[in-house]
Amino acid sequence: MLITSKGQPKKYRNPISQRINRLSPSGIRRFFDLLASMEEVISLGIGEPDFVTPWHIREAAISSLEKGYTMYTPNSGMPELRQELSRYLKDNYNLAYDPDSELLITVGVSEGLDLAMRAVLDPGDEVIIPDPCYVSYDSCVILAGGTPVMVPTYQENNFEISPADIESRITGRTKVILIGYPANPTGAVLGQAKLTQIAEVARRHQLLVISDEIYAKLVYGIEHTCLASLPEMKERTILLGGFSKAYAMTGWRIGYAAGSKEIIAAMTKIHQYTMLCASIMGQVAAIEALKSGEASTTEMVEEYNRRRLVIVKGLNNIGLPCFEPRGAFYAFPSIKGTGMTSEKFAERLLIEEKVAVVPGSAFGQHGEGYVRCCYATSLADIEEALSRMKRFVAKHQAK
Amino acid sequence: MIKDILKILENDARTTTKQIAAMTGTPSAEVAKLIKQAEKDRIILKYKTVISWDKVGDEQVWALIEVKVTPQKDVGFDSIAERIYRFSQARTVYLVSGTYDLLVVVVDKTEHRVADFVSQKLAPIEGVQGTVTHFLLKRYKEDGETLEGKEEVKRQPVTL
Structure with missing residues (x-):
């Protein structure tokens, strides 16, 4: 009989795999639990649109159910969706992807990222990732047996990853550069010039780039450049995108991967064994979004932009210095002036003023000293949150 | 810029100059100036509220009235429209395409008063063929x- 360290009989041999044990537990679980126990909180901690999916998209899905669209779809997604997507990528970025072999419909970008990592990584392969970054990047690399190599990014550089910093971390084991711009949690955007430099680094060292462009449509006063559209980058880029943010469709879980025939085939192989296909209802909704969702997106982006200007100015005014984010729907102010860690700040702010923000440390070591404030919430709530935060900051800076 | 300001005001007329300034990234003084000018140019006609009168038990009768008109020489529909919109009961007057010409929205206290308005004021106007x-x-x-x-x-x- 196996005995645990406490002398209790053990039911299984080491039930949890070593690989999973390597994943760092979410450090802010305690904060989340605290938040869940509280009422009437103004939350700037929600990473999704506050808009409901536009009615024409919901209506298309309802009508498809009425017609009996309830079956599996092909593994790679409904042909009509792949065709619409191919047209969309052509129209937006002048990129020609073959709908039959170079596109895969996934269950959100989350699945796309997991598939991409598992398709390309061998044990010990290194993946270069900006820090701070979206929470699942390094975990997906670890799950696929790879080694994340974090590249710090700084407020002084608007949290843009530096091509030189990437290059200095390249070793014989480096296989992939993984970036996600516009960025969660910082709102940073990489302009075409910087992306071109990153593309050059990738070409010079024969690396793949996985580019998470889920926030592509949410940019303000700047054009989104698709990494794959840069010269010679289409074949070495795995482009990940989706419908959640641009069309307020988070709960539908529809994303896509676009890349070379070889890589998409490999990803499809994993997808077919582990997921089979994305939900048909979501795929039908996504077709409608691509066909006529542009106007709703434009309207939402205009609204986000107004809120963005209000929150960035507001945060700077109350003593939380914040660079101007040009994308996504996050502001990432520095809270260093309060002398608190980001987790402490978030916890105290929640208890004392009932405002929820996400500690920057949740997004990596270099997110410490910052908090993520999502402005996908009503202007009235943003203004109220700012006035509570002002009181909070004044109180704690005085100490 | 003025279009951005107007969109904000159209959605919420109570948005303050200061709020609009923050939402558009424009100095307050500039916003105030642009609004004043828009009021002067009658781009902004008035500031109003959308109210659910039923909830306060206020009885109002609304009627949408189709008006078929014989256009008059030289002035077309405009002079007939003007004779209609001068009545305060006519809250909204549109020229429309289709089987009739003018759409008049009338709001009054009782159905009876609306009926009186149609039969005694609107229908007898010269050029009005039917309602x-x-x-x-x-x-x-x-x-x-x-x-x-x-x-x-x-x-x-x-x-x-």
């Missing part, structure tokens, strides 16, 4: 706002 009166039975959506409850966004308190 069809539709009494409004229920308002579902007004100026982009649904009257019965708003769609509630139910989000998780925090997501990464």
Whole structure:
């Protein structure tokens, strides 16, 4: 009989795999639990649109159910969706992807990222990732047996990853550069010039780039450049995108991967064994979004932009210095002036003023000293949150 | 810039100059100046509120009246429209395409008074060939706002 360290009989041999044990537990679980126990909180901690999916998209899905669209779809997604997507990528970025072999419909970008990592990584392969970054990047690399190599990014550089910093971390084991711009949690955007430099680094060292462009449509006063559209980058880029943010469709879980025939085939192989296909209802909704969702997106982006200007100015005014984010729907102010860690700040702010923000440390070591404030919430709530935060900051800076 | 300001005001006329300044990234003084000019140029006609009068038990009768008109020489529909819109009961007057020409929205206290207005004021106007009166039975959506409850966004308190 196996005995645990406490002398209790053990039911299984080491039930949890070593690989999973390597994943760092979410450090802010305690904060989340605290938040869940509280009422009437103004939350700037929600990473999704506050808009409901536009009615024409919901209506298309309802009508498809009425017609009996309830079956599996092909593994790679409904042909009509792949065709619409191919047209969309052509129209937006002048990129020609073959709908039959170079596109895969996934269950959100989350699945796309997991598939991409598992398709390309061998044990010990290194993946270069900006820090701070979206929470699942390094975990997906670890799950696929790879080694994340974090590249710090700084407020002084608007949290843009530096091509030189990437290059200095390249070793014989480096296989992939993984970036996600516009960025969660910082709102940073990489302009075409910087992306071109990153593309050059990738070409010079024969690396793949996985580019998470889920926030592509949410940019303000700047054009989104698709990494794959840069010269010679289409074949070495795995482009990940989706419908959640641009069309307020988070709960539908529809994303896509676009890349070379070889890589998409490999990803499809994993997808077919582990997921089979994305939900048909979501795929039908996504077709409608691509066909006529542009106007709703434009309207939402205009609204986000107004809120963005209000929150960035507001945060700077109350003593939380914040660079101007040009994308996504996050502001990432520095809270260093309060002398608190980001987790402490978030916890105290929640208890004392009932405002929820996400500690920057949740997004990596270099997110410490910052908090993520999502402005996908009503202007009235943003203004109220700012006035509570002002009181909070004044109180704690005085100490 | 003025278009951005107008869009904000059209959605919420109570948005303050200071708020608009923050929302558009424009100095307050500049916003105030642009609004004043728009009022002067009658780009902004008035500031109003959308009210669900039923909830306060106020009885109002609304009627949409189709008016078929014989256009007059030289002036077309405009002079007949003017004779109609001068009446204060006519809240809204549009020239429309289709089987009739003018759409008149009339608001009054009782059906009787609306009927009187149509039969004694509107129908006898020279050039008016005929009218069809539709009494409004229920308002579902007004100026982009649904009257019965708003769609509630139910989000998780925090997501990464």
